[in-house]
Amino acid sequence: xxxxxxxxxxxxxxxxxxxxxxxxxxxxxxxxxxxxxxxxxxxxxxxxxxxxxxxxxxxxxxxxxxxxxxxxxxxxxxxxxxxxxxxxxxxxxxxxxxxxxxxxxxxxxxxxxx
Amino acid sequence: xxxxxxxxxxxxxxxxxxxxxxxxxxxxxxxxxxxxxxxxxxxxxxxxxxxxxxxxxxxxxxxxxxxxxxxxxxxxxxxxxxxxxxxxxxxxxxxxxxxxxxxxxxxxxxxxxxx
Numbered sequence: 001x002x003x004x005x006x007x008x009x010x011x012x013x014x015x016x017x018x019x020x021x022x023x024x025x026x027x028x029x030x031x032x033x034x035x036x037x038x039x040x041x042x043x044x045x046x047x048x049x050x051x052x053x054x055x056x057x058x059x060x061x062x063x064x065x066x067x068x069x070x071x072x073x074x075x076x077x078x079x080x081x082x083x084x085x086x087x088x089x090x091x092x093x094x095x096x097x098x099x100x101x102x103x104x105x106x107x108x109x110x111x112x113x114x
Numbered sequence: 115x116x117x118x119x120x121x122x123x124x125x126x127x128x129x130x131x132x133x134x135x136x137x138x139x140x141x142x143x144x145x146x147x148x149x150x151x152x153x154x155x156x157x158x159x160x161x162x163x164x165x166x167x168x169x170x171x172x173x174x175x176x177x178x179x180x181x182x183x184x185x186x187x188x189x190x191x192x193x194x195x196x197x198x199x200x201x202x203x204x205x206x207x208x209x210x211x212x213x214x215x216x217x218x219x220x221x222x223x224x225x226x227x228x229x
Contacts, residue, residue, distance in 0.1 A: 042219025100215045105156030
């Protein structure tokens, strides 16, 4: 399968703990995006990378959130000191620079903060 | 910010019926995308539209880019059970006076097919 993959698919954590999610994009895609989706809503943009450079961050990305793409391939999203409001589906997508609006999503990581 | 409003919120239809849904915005979008999401999965890209008035098909799905550039429409012909899911419209909003690559999504139209 050469689609976008995400790991883990589900994560349950206690409030205050740190969590880290991983995303592996489609191999030839140099753009990688993170979105968050809560129940009954569409995905909301968080941040994106072109190769290893983080080019845009939304105001939804609080100081407790940090994303990296150290070698321009996979990316990680870390949430520190999780809060119950962080419970959501975290989606990763990738695209080509030449066609950046056609974004292909992974299956998501469902985070539950108890 | 720029919001996308989808209508209807949900649809209950019989298998074999045609489906129509739309997406509107108070501001202009230069690209419209339609995605489908199944429960517990990520959205899957169905159709991308780049020009006002454009009509594009993907199998039984047809989408149109509205002439005003403030709306888009998705039609599904002869619905089948696997069409069940949530359909989202999306587009790149203008941020900081220019284009941006993070997409804005509507809240979705939930399609339910009754046997």
